[in-house]
Amino acid sequence: MPTSKDVALAAGVAQSTVSYVLSGKRPxxxxxRKKVEAAIEQLTYHPNAGARALASRRTHVIGLVIPFIPELHMASLMxxxxxxxxxxxxxxxxxxxxTEDEGANGLRRVVGQQICDGLILMQVAGEDERLPIARSLKVPVVLIGIPRDPSDLVCIDADFELAGQLAVNDLAAAGHSTIGVIAWQPExxxxxxxxxxxxxxxxxQAAKELGVKLLHVVGGTDLGTISKSVDEVLAQTKGQPAFIAPEGIVQEILLRTLSARGLTPGTNxxxxGSASPGMAELYPVPLSTIDLRPRxxxxxxxxxxxxxxxxxxxGPHESLELVPATITHRSSVIRPDQAKAS
Amino acid sequence: MPTSKDVALAAGVAQSTVSYVLSGKRPxxxxxRKKVEAAIEQLTYHPNAGARALASRRTHVIGLVIPFIPELHMASLMxxxxxxxxxxxxxxxxxxxxTEDEGANGLRRVVGQQICDGLILMQVAGEDERLPIARSLKVPVVLIGIPRDPSDLVCIDADFELAGQLAVNDLAAAGHSTIGVIAWQPExxxxxxxxxxxxxxxxxQAAKELGVKLLHVVGGTDLGTISKSVDEVLAQTKGQPAFIAPEGIVQEILLRTLSARGLTPGTNxxxxGSASPGMAELYPVPLSTIDLRPRxxxxxxxxxxxxxxxxxxxGPHESLELVPATITHRSSVIRPDQAKAS
DNA sequence: ACACGCCGTCGATACGCTTCGTCGATACGC
DNA sequence: GCGTATCGACGAAGCGTATCGACGGCGTGT
Structure with missing residues (x-):
């Protein structure tokens, strides 16, 4: 492996000059510059990351803390x-x-070893054992998710509140006066x-403003639970029912349950739902979805x-940013008044 | 951040002694040792990764090359x-x-910069542009997947051939004499x-040994393609049909298609299929699946x-290892002779 | 034509660790 | 009793880069 010294030799300059060509910190x-660049090219020189980190106290690496593989969400996680x-x-x-299976110590380790310059924590819970550590670390930490107490923390997340509003607005605008909201998995x-x-x-909030009745029912990954929840909603709905399923797996099971009851989205x-755009198109009736814009x-x-x-x-920072969610209209929402007529 | 010098000072020994306590390379x-360990504990010392890498020429980091986010397989990728x-x-x-979007240069970069000691390449294709680079790199590279020419390469993968055999064996043993095999997505x-x-x-191979008729039909992610494929199989099958769907998304669409034709797995x-164990249980009829054991x-x-x-x-190495696939029996395979009787 | 200033380059040092050569102290043999 | 082998700890030399101070050469002003 060539070093910056080799490059300097080949270009007939001092090692420090090579460094300055690369960093641009001196004219x-x-x-x-041409000579040095040619030498770099010819030797296929790459600056040694370890040495660079040692001298500059910057690794140019960010640690990404991924949650402990909970079977759920694998796709969206990826x-x-x-x-x-x-x-x-x-x-x-x-x-x-x-990985989280290393526990909270993992965070201390990577920061302590100075393997990375900062951390991004995914799937931050309301009360998260990683928060005290995040606050105590002397490197920048960004949380994906909003903990209950976000003081001294930098947070970013999808705007779930807006997503909820939009979904209700949408169904209310279509004419539904009763809407079933299936919750996330109990886990x-x-x-x-x-x-x-x-x-x-x-x-x-949207329901209150629009005078719509909301039925919040439990979600889950088994058919039994969802069946009960669906029946609960159906029993209390006059006319064509409407459902919001903000979680992927729950949505999937909801669709199967509806299908088993002879209910077809977009028809009766x-x-x-909340499938990814690609997935939503694959249903017999393309599914209108909440898009939380994970990318x-x-x-x-x-x-x-x-x-x-x-x-x-x-010093510690504090900020909170929400990425606006959007609703993508496909074909799974009907106007109940019109449906009745047909 | 404390350094090994600080630890040495606190323990009243030389810095090199701290190093030897940590590495165990000298008695x-x-x-x-107790003194040093106590000092390490007290100062919460972590060896600086950059310095360690610089001196030992080992980063203790492995580069994982993930494929260019192809919407498909996200979950299994994760x-x-x-x-x-x-x-x-x-x-x-x-x-x-x-990430692959950096192209093949990404591999050269991370190895050149000596950010990592070796590479794991995922989703290796039969003819993969990364192969020549993999061969030329002077660090260990392990491929997940088997390229057409595996010479001078170290490969590991699931045993798909065995998986195919097992699936056919299983259906043949149940009494099916015609089996539809839905292919992967064209992509x-x-x-x-x-x-x-x-x-x-x-x-x-299994079909030949067992005297079973196989119908290989095209897969896809749209209902139209799968519908045609299913009809093709149904037309050529006497009695109860049987399907093998080795890919997750294709399997999902197959199930919807069958359902639309009044066919229920485990009944007629x-x-x-090939869902993950957790997912397979969620179907109305728990799905028998091929398990390729990705973990x-x-x-x-x-x-x-x-x-x-x-x-x-x-020097370059060469090896090829296959992880045996398994079939998990749940409830989606019937004995067609019995089914007829009912 | 001379002094001054600035641009561009060089040399040296520090970063924190691993590792090799060395040396003091202890335990053993004769 | 002294010399020798052994174990344990020390000091110093890099590893490859960033960065600071210094310095030489050019151009500018008079």
């Missing part, structure tokens, strides 16, 4: 991971995976990921942390 | 990523993500990921590369 004449990694590269950083709710309550708050029942959330998370890194700010 | 008396990261930690290594097939043909080979049609494949990939790293072998 270099056009002529010598979407975050993948776009975080891509975005990081655009900002000249790499991503190091920190998620118990984990206190407070986006659940933010979403609910959004739906309630309205459904707003955008990921992008912002990286941008924020890179900003903090560049500004080199030492 | 240290019980007494001084399963690999997650278990690779966990396993790596058990071997005292970390995982650095290398996958075109990518020349040769596990497709390995799977097909396995099915054909046999299906062997096991991941685990082996890490073990192999760590082995290569420890042995410090310079």
């Amino acid at each position: 270099i004449s056009e002529k010598t 979407e975050f991971v993948s776009s975080i990694a891509s975005t990081a590269r655009k900002h000249d950083h790499d991503i190091l995976l920190v 998620v709710v118990e984990r206190q990921v407070n986006y659940v309550e933010r979403f609910v708050r959004g739906t309630n 029942v309205s459904v707003i 955008e959330v990921s992008r912002r998370a990286v941008e924020i942390i890179c900003g903090l890194l560049e500004s080199g700010s030492e | 240290i008396s019980e007494k001084t 399963e690999f990523v997650s278990s690779i990261a966990s396993t790596a930690r058990k071997h005292d290594h970390d995982i650095l993500l290398v 996958v097939v075109e990518r020349q990921v040769n596990y497709v043909e390995r799977f097909v080979r396995g099915t054909n 049609v046999s299906v062997i 096991e494949v991941s685990r082996r990939a890490v073990e192999i590369i760590c082995g290569l790293l420890e042995s410090g072998s310079e």
